[in-house]
Amino acid sequence: MTDLHRLSIRELAEGLSQAKFSSRELTEHYLQRIAKLDSQVKSYVTVTPEQALREANAADAALKAGNATALTGIPLAHKDIFCTKGIKTSAGSKILDNFISPYDATVVEKTKAAGLVTLGKVNMDEFAMGSTSESSYVGATSNPWALDHVPGGSSGGSAAAVAADLAPFATGTDTGGSIRQPASFCGLTGLKPTYGRVSRFGIIAYASSLDQAGPMARSAEDCAYLMNVIAGHDAKDSTSVKKEVDDYVANLNGTSVKGLRIGIPKQYFNVAGLNADVKARVEESLKKLEEMGATLVEIDLNMTEAYVPTYYLIAPAEASSNLSRYDGVRYGYRCENPADLMDLYKRSRSEGFGPEVQRRILIGTYALSAGYYDAYYVKAQKVRRLIQQDFLKAFENVDVIAAPSAPTTAYKIGANLSPTEMYLGDIYTLAVNLAGLPAINAPVGFDKDSLPVGLQLIGNYWSESQLLSIVHQYQQNTDWHTKRAAIAEENA
Numbered sequence: 307m308t309d310l311h312r313l314s315i316r317e318l319a320e321g322l323s324q325a326k327f328s329s330r331e332l333t334e335h336y337l338q339r340i341a342k343l344d345s346q347v348k349s350y351v352t353v354t355p356e357q358a359l360r361e362a363n364a365a366d367a368a369l370k371a372g373n374a375t376a377l378t379g380i381p382l383a384h385k386d387i388f389c390t391k392g393i394k395t396s397a398g399s400k401i402l403d404n405f406i407s408p409y410d411a412t413v414v415e416k417t418k419a420a421g422l423v424t425l426g427k428v429n430m431d432e433f434a435m436g437s438t439s440e441s442s443y444v445g446a447t448s449n450p451w452a453l454d455h456v457p458g459g460s461s462g463g464s465a466a467a468v469a470a471d472l473a474p475f476a477t478g479t480d481t482g483g484s485i486r487q488p489a490s491f492c493g494l495t496g497l498k499p500t501y502g503r504v505s506r507f508g509i510i511a512y513a514s515s516l517d518q519a520g521p522m523a524r525s526a527e528d529c530a531y532l533m534n535v536i537a538g539h540d541a542k543d544s545t546s547v548k549k550e551v552d553d554y555v556a557n558l559n560g561t562s563v564k565g566l567r568i569g570i571p572k573q574y575f576n577v578a579g580l581n582a583d584v585k586a587r588v589e590e591s592l593k594k595l596e597e598m599g600a601t602l603v604e605i606d607l608n609m610t611e612a613y614v615p616t617y618y619l620i621a622p623a624e625a626s627s628n629l630s631r632y633d634g635v636r637y638g639y640r641c642e643n644p645a646d647l648m649d650l651y652k653r654s655r656s657e658g659f660g661p662e663v664q665r666r667i668l669i670g671t672y673a674l675s676a677g678y679y680d681a682y683y684v685k686a687q688k689v690r691r692l693i694q695q696d697f698l699k700a701f702e703n704v705d706v707i708a709a710p711s712a713p714t715t716a717y718k719i720g721a722n723l724s725p726t727e728m729y730l731g732d733i734y735t736l737a738v739n740l741a742g743l744p745a746i747n748a749p750v751g752f753d754k755d756s757l758p759v760g761l762q763l764i765g766n767y768w769s770e771s772q773l774l775s776i777v778h779q780y781q782q783n784t785d786w787h788t789k790r791a792a793i794a795e796e797n798a
């Protein structure tokens with residue numbers, strides 16, 4: 307079979323359970339595609355064929371024995387920020403280039419327990435800091451839609467692998483947009499769950515009060531299957547919430563678009579850098595939802611201008627604290643011939659961290675230092691609360707809020723945006739993390755250069771099911787999510 311990579315997760319599950327093909331065949335098919343095509347996309351940091359084939363054989367045995375789960379035997383890729391036992395986990399950083407994790411992240415453990423097959427680890431911005439995946443120490447990943455463009459970031463490897471049909475779906479993490487923006491740049495569906503919905507245990511920490519893991523896939527339906535596996539409370543993560551998990555697949559038609567009230571924030575559509583094609587495609591998608599029975603309601607989100615400065619204070623502050631553990635002593639990169647302990651710390655960190663990570667450690671350390679703490683960090687936390695209240699007020703009148711996921715489509719590789727230009731590109735995604743809300747990206751068409759455009763829908767706390775359901779119904783009525791990049795059409 308040459309077209310296994312065309313099948314959705316539901317179709318793969320059906321095919322496996324009806325023994326139309328085996329997990330071994332499916333896994334080999336994907337491994338062959340990676341071997342043939344990933345030299346162009348560069349989405350994988352580590353491919354794990356031996357483990358994948360071993361897991362595929364075990365999956366086939368489970369399928370035969372009749373003790374398979376809904377997803378047993380389906381392959382996936384993990385962002386290289388999830389600790390994977392026995393496999394290198396580098397988070398895109400030279401400082402962790404030699405780090406073989408002694409344990410699995412809870413998300414990884416859950417995908418293994420569900421019988422999913424790990425194809426490998428995919429590229430990302432160093433420590434998830436960035437919006438292009440170019441800051442990875444192994445180099446840039448390409449956008450499957452235009453190989454000289456970035457896939458977005460920080461989960462750019464996850465997005466590129468799925469968009470090039472080098473994995474049926476993938477895990478990502480989102481601290482300020484890292485699932486939604488690459489999903490937008492690569493024409494995928496990606497869900498950032500409510501803070502606390504998915505365990506952060508074993509995910510290399512960037513900014514702990516903002517980090518959250520989620521699925522990246524070709525459709526809302528495919529995302530729902532992965533959410534069913536990864537969502538839920540975990541005693542090992544004190545911020546994960548003890549709350550019943552929905553059956554995201556069963557609920558795909560559970561929310562009616564008819565009568566749905568969609569908030570359109572005035573401020574969002576007047577942002578200076580909003581590209582005209584992006585604006586047009588997002589407005590067309592909203593029109594479609596209106597035709598399907600939704601009502602568009604203009605709303606105010608008055609704190610919009612505060613998003614970028616607030617996030618770019620809190621995230622680096624938390625990062626500077628989280629990254630203090632990398633000191634060259636117990637694991638990770640260590641400089642050659644340190645003169646003394648201070649020299650060991652200094653050189654291991656200066657040589658091990660890339661420039662963007664160093665910038666954020668400097669900003670964060672400054673913001674947390676005595677004398678500046680109240681003026682910067684405490685102030686940012688107060689503004690964060692106001693941003694959250696802005697959303698809660700809006701949700702008194704609307705069910706979901708619509709926005710672009712990013713003001714532009716994918717940038718060219720090497721465009722070399724200044725840090726502030728790059729940070730401004732995160733305007734539409736940051737507030738969701740600051741408030742801890744769930745949000746989803748759905749592909750809604752292309753710009754004049756045939757690069758994908760994404761619509762973002764932001765929901766109230768714990769509304770993952772509704773978001774997936776709304777996008778699922780949109781996708782039943784449109785075909786943007788079925789479009790494939792040219793490279794995905796190639797057979798291995």
Ligand code: GLN
Nearest residue numbers: 434435436481482483484
């Ligand atoms: N681009 C944002 C940043 O650099 C968000 C990254 C993320 O969500 N991990 O911080």
